[in-house]
Amino acid sequence: MKGIQLILLLALLILFISYFRWFRNAAIDKVLIVLIFLAGVSFVLVPDWTTKIADVLGVGRGADLLMYLSIVSFTYIVLLLYSKIKKLENQLSDMVRRQALGGMQDFSKVKNDDQLK
Amino acid sequence: MQLPKIFVVVPVFNEVTVLDQTLSDLVAHNYNIILVDDGSTDDIDIIARKYPVFFLKHLLNIGQGAALQTGMDAARFLGADIVVHFDADGQHDAMEICRITDPLLKNRCDIVFGSRFLQNNSSQSIPFSKKIVLQAARYINYLFYGILLSDAHNGFRALNRKAIQQISFTQNRMGHASEILSLVKKNKLRYLEVPVTIRYSDYSRKKGQNIFNSINIFFDLITK
Numbered sequence: 001m002k003g004i005q006l007i008l009l010l011a012l013l014i015l016f017i018s019y020f021r022w023f024r025n026a027a028i029d030k031v032l033i034v035l036i037f038l039a040g041v042s043f044v045l046v047p048d049w050t051t052k053i054a055d056v057l058g059v060g061r062g063a064d065l066l067m068y069l070s071i072v073s074f075t076y077i078v079l080l081l082y083s084k085i086k087k088l089e090n091q092l093s094d095m096v097r098r099q100a101l102g103g104m105q106d107f108s109k110v111k112n113d114d115q116l117k
Numbered sequence: 118m119q120l121p122k123i124f125v126v127v128p129v130f131n132e133v134t135v136l137d138q139t140l141s142d143l144v145a146h147n148y149n150i151i152l153v154d155d156g157s158t159d160d161i162d163i164i165a166r167k168y169p170v171f172f173l174k175h176l177l178n179i180g181q182g183a184a185l186q187t188g189m190d191a192a193r194f195l196g197a198d199i200v201v202h203f204d205a206d207g208q209h210d211a212m213e214i215c216r217i218t219d220p221l222l223k224n225r226c227d228i229v230f231g232s233r234f235l236q237n238n239s240s241q242s243i244p245f246s247k248k249i250v251l252q253a254a255r256y257i258n259y260l261f262y263g264i265l266l267s268d269a270h271n272g273f274r275a276l277n278r279k280a281i282q283q284i285s286f287t288q289n290r291m292g293h294a295s296e297i298l299s300l301v302k303k304n305k306l307r308y309l310e311v312p313v314t315i316r317y318s319d320y321s322r323k324k325g326q327n328i329f330n331s332i333n334i335f336f337d338l339i340t341k
Contacts, residue, residue, distance in 0.1 A: 100173040100187050104172070
């Protein structure tokens with residue numbers, strides 16, 4: 001197995017586990033963003049590093065390595081957003097439900113807009 | 118002995134054309150009705166006002182499962198002994214509510230599912246494509262929850278107090294019909310199926326679940 005395969009597999013595993021376990025831990029997101037930023041900066045400043053790292057990992061070119069890594073990180077971001085949307089959706093339905101219950105009207109008793117206590 | 122309080126929860130979303138008929142049928146049978154308007158753009162309350170119903174309104178459309186949950190919360194607040202889920206679009210028959218609540222009144226089970234397949238005569242009119250989708254859904258539910266019902270997605274159900282307390286939908290949209298099975302299993306509720314007739318009008322045919330929607334439900338379930 002080439003190094004890159006191992007790394008991508010590991011990344012996928014971490015993605016998978018973190019999705020189910022630590023997803024709401026914002027600190028991890030922040031650390032990741034910082035790491036991605038630092039890596040991006042250094043690869044831009046010293047493009048040869050990507051090629052060197054790629055060589056070590058058994059990937060042909062540095063550009064290919066970056067592509068593989070970006071696929072993994074995009075997947076992570078999509079999952080992150082998905083879980084946030086789900087959470088918001090749940091909060092929203094909770095709010096809408098509370099509002100509906102608070103404003104329940106009994107049309108058998110009142111013929112106007114009086115609300116049930 | 119006090120009569121058990123039966124509440125019929127009717128979630129409604131823009132079904133103005135048939136709601137009038139549905140409500141007048143239910144009112145004729147003297148049930149307590151909880152109408153939950155799931156953020157319709159139509160003016161549901163103009164029709165609701167004509168009938169002695171409890172009326173709740175979601176400010177936004179969040180889905181049938183969510184509307185049922187709101188109705189069940191209201192029913193619990195009003196001291197319901199039995200809650201019946203009833204579709205607003207006229208495909209269920211108010212006459213059959215007594216049949217679907219009967220096993221609960223006799224304490225033979227905690228939850229009753231209506232089934233359109235237990236009665237041969239009514240299944241004749243079920244559109245073929247629908248039959249296939251429902252068959253597939255049955256076995257998918259069985260795979261997931263270990264409960265094999267003859268009718269996987271029938272919105273006509275009745276729950277006793279125990280079931281009302283233990284069943285709480287988190288699936289806002291149509292996934293609740295499968296979610297309810299997992300909750301039945303988890304809480305070890307006793308369940309029964311009772312034959313009901315489903316009326317397929319042109320209206321409900323247009324509105325009902327199609328194949329693409331079932332795929333949505335399936336993915337809602339595996340990603341929850």
